[in-house]
Amino acid sequence: MRTKDELFRAAQREVAAYRQQAVIRAETARRAAYAAHPALAEADSAHMRAGLGLAKAAALGGNMDSARAALARADDALAAAAKEAGYDENAFKPAYRCPLCEDTGMRGGVPCTCVAEAARRLRREEINAASPLGLCKFDSFEVERYSDKVEPELGISPRAYMGKLLNFCRNYAAKFSQNSPNLLFMGHTGLGKTHLALAVADAVLDSGHDVLYTSAAALAAQLGREHFDYSGGDEWLAACQEADLLILDDLGTEYITPLTISVLYELINTRMLTHRPTIYTTNITDQNVFVARYTEKVASRMLGGCKMFKFFGVDQRLQ
Structure with missing residues (x-):
């Protein structure tokens, strides 16, 4: 039998595990797709390089307009490559259980309702066992x-x-x-x-x-x-x-x-x-x-x- 605090922490751990599982599933799907479609993998690499270029320009005082334009082109190229391979824009995004907090367990600086729901379910399971x-x-x-x-x-x-x-x-x-x-x-x-x-x-x-x-x-x-x-x-x-x-x-x-x-x-x-x-x-x-x-x-x-x-x-x- 757990105290309120113990139950709340268990619910938080459960929600965090959901997030980790969602991220792993999304990454696994992305890697499989990139392995099957080299052009998609190259477009993603180019997009990453463009993002790093923008960060470098911001840090070292480079040409920000040029870096932003390069990133925009890379965005369009990646979207086109994904569409060509048969994937939509959300194909490789994690599918979180809770859309409110994206399985972080926090929303607006306070615990999300999904944590309270998980805690109630855990308590219900505990009572059902007895x-x-x-x-x-x-x-x-x-x-x-x-x-x-x-x-x-x-x-x-x-x-x-x-x-x-x-x-x-x-x-x-x-x-x-x-x-x-x-x-x-x-x-x-x-x-x-x-x-x-x-x-x-x-x-x-x-x-x-x-x-x-x-x-x-x-x-x-x-x-x-x-x-x-x-x-x-x-x-x-x-x-x-x-x-x-x-x-x-x-x-x-x-x-x-x-x-x-x-x-x-x-x-x-x-x-x-x-x-x-x-x-x-x-x-x-x-x-x-x-x-x-x-x-x-x-x-x-x-x-x-x-x-x-x-x-x-x-x-x-x-x-």
């Missing part, structure tokens, strides 16, 4: 699979309730900002908690924000390894702390140690202080169990700082 992100969209969340019988605790049917929750999540993603609230999805296995959390992640990624996904078990295991690896820093923790949106999935499945509690407290507290929203999912539905597992200090920050939604119904995976 979750079914590609399958979890708002449009694929089927409220019809939930019961239409009234749930006493709700006063309405799970189907109606999940329809309202789906609309809430759509609006949450559409209006996402650092002022968005934290969310806690509670409920038994297979009720759609992870699906909705990842659907939010997918939409928030598309809007240009950085999103991280991790299961609680994977996070705890990785942070434990980093804690005892004194040669490096806590990259996962740093990445989780600074993400615009963090999805922390399946709380309650991780192995609890004093280190886990300490790191969770640091993570939750840092994200709350820096106004970076988090979406938690958990199979734990009893708040007393939550407090007993995570301590009152951690649980109070998590439960007190979230909009909580309890999921109802039967395991959708068995439907």
